[in-house]
Amino acid sequence: MADRILLAHGSGGKLSHELVRQIFLPVFDNDVLNRLDDRAEIETSGVRLAFTTDSFVVNPPFFAGGDIGKLAVCGTVNDLAMGGADPLFLSAGFIIEEGFPMELLKKIVESMRQTCDESGVKIVCGDTKVVEKGSVDRIFINTSGIGAVPEGVSISGSRAKPGDKVIINGYIGDHGMAVMAQRQGLTFKKDISSDCAPLNGLVKEMLGVTKDIHVLRDPTRGGVATTLNEIAGQSGVGIVLWEETLPIRNQVAAACEILGFDPLYVANEGKVLAVVPADKAGRMLESMKKNRYGTESAVIGEVVSDHPGRVVLATGIGGHRIVDMLVGEQLPRIC
Amino acid sequence: MNMRFLKEYRDGNLAREILGEIKKISLKPAKLMEVCGTHTVSIFRHGIRDILPENINLISGPGCPVCVTPNKHIDEAIELCRRPDVVLTTFGDMMKVPGSGSSLAAEKAEGADIRIVYSTMDAVDIARDNPDREVVFFGIGFETTSPTIAAAVLRAEREGVSNFSIVGAQKLIPEAIRALLENNEVGVNGFILPGHVSALIGIEPYRFIASEFGIPAVIIGFEPVDILQGIHMLVKQIEAGEARTEIQYTRGVPPGGNPHAMKILFSVFEPGDALWRGIGSIPGTGLKLKKEYRRFDAVGRFGIEITGDREHPGCRCGDVLRGVKTPLDCGLYGKACIPENPVGPCMVSVEGTCAAYYKYGMRRSG
């Protein structure tokens, strides 16, 4: 392991996993944490609670389609929703650089409230720290959240079974590219917005189709590729993706060509990957398409018993390739 | 919305048709070297190895500018970025490559001011906007990239940006191919020549491959339909016992290349010797600043002198770059040397052969 923390340790890829497994897990060691789902599930006085936390350091804090405040609420709401939980209460912690404009803080807070309203959660406690100029980049936000897990729902990264279908609720890579484009001097003819959205409403409707959803997970940092690798690893199954079915916006695909990125590794903030039994996939897709955050939903692959732990892409020309986890961050490249 | 000249060359039906043609005519064993790392990546990304008949064997060559950059130049860049007055600018590709003892990513974590740029012009802009700092550009690349470095030097001169300089580690391709052939280690039956280097230099510099060494060579584009059509052209020659140098990628490569860009390149640089990782010094394959532009040379300007540069003893990157060994023949590959902890540059660069092998699933069995 490296003797210093590198940026790649925070990118959600292999080094992040290594950090968690080698530094945090052995020390904090307990059976709730050791499950490594996006949220903890705790049972207390007969009530099943889901609990999660997430920190937000996006640069720039305002981007097409959202801002750090909206992101902070969506991120935690979605982590809860990925367990089928009903998100209820959030905390909000702010770390702010001295000199940060009050006007912008107001905008961020207002955007958090709007997102809370949409997703039906309340921010019920909070904290603020201000640090000297240069100690943080403008503003960082942490949110934690609690939700209630309904009866009969058992969703986990370890439940994917051969034969299951993999569904995604729309275009891949919008968030990462909206943020990256701003940094890289790319402009879009028709603006690409972050897909940042609270997904608990969509998930609720999906659970209305069947409670027997095996896996839900939001492919944020590290993208679809990394998340599917996690699922394949946790469930001990293989996953096959069909290149031609992947929903990718023309503009995102083009920006990826220019920067040398692979859209499968670009971050999303309003996407859910669902692994569902094959006989429910058709109805699930139909239902998802009716939700405003699911109009472009598509079945993109299936779970297989071959190559356990690995994700394989069937390419458009009839070849196959392994899709590994993200290693490090994607950097714009010339070759 | 248009992605012309891209999408139509990824058409699965066309690709399958051409593949069928290849299968029909290909009988002899054919060892084809893709000189260029971008081909290596494209071949893996689209799963092309997977669908070719078994008698066609693709091997990777020395065409990843990151991989062939020896530790000496990486150490120079590291030495420079440690100076408090220096902003080091680089293409993203070089960040994670380990030098003798460190990498640019590690130096950045230690506090060095290293900025990733997409274009050499961005580096000149940074110099112009920071007149109290010294902005150094880490110049790697082949004939495709080097004219952009020359254009940046010319612009810095024109606009009087005096705090801009470069670490020059660029290389020239055709003579490196000659060196490979003269070494006579690999036994290649055909060359997949790099489309974008050729967009600049044209076809003439490669003629010797067919005329002197009797080996077919085709300049090929990077989309799956291009690659398959190019392989089809190579196989046709091989089966007929012919050897010609041809262009498949005609939409991007006029026979004469881009003489204007080459003129710009050679107004700033002149050919010199270059050290290639794994191959050694090859006369005439490097680029050094001409006398009148020598002041843009960062290594000279700051009096950088690298002595104890060393390569990792077990690393087989050199052999891999010459096509003599595959990553699977290296004792470190997949064990001590993995993408998250690379020993050699071929495991770092996105288009490094080892990284491509690893990422796209070529694991040692057992």
Next chain:
Amino acid sequence: MCLAVPAKIISVKDSVAEVEIGGVWRAVSLDLVPEAVVDDYVLVHAGFAIQVVDEEEALKTLELFKEIMEHEHEVS
């Protein structure tokens, strides 16, 4: 060794062009292809246009494939 993507020139000012690919715009230098004009397609590498795409040749390449396909179907 070198990524380059085909992009269409939308406008030119002082040897810098605004180019478009798939709805994405970026400024690129025309220093290496000063002859390129609006509506040309250029190969863009590291912020520079390095070559003008020859549309006629591009079509010919695709035509050749079509011939192969048609020939194929006549035979079969």
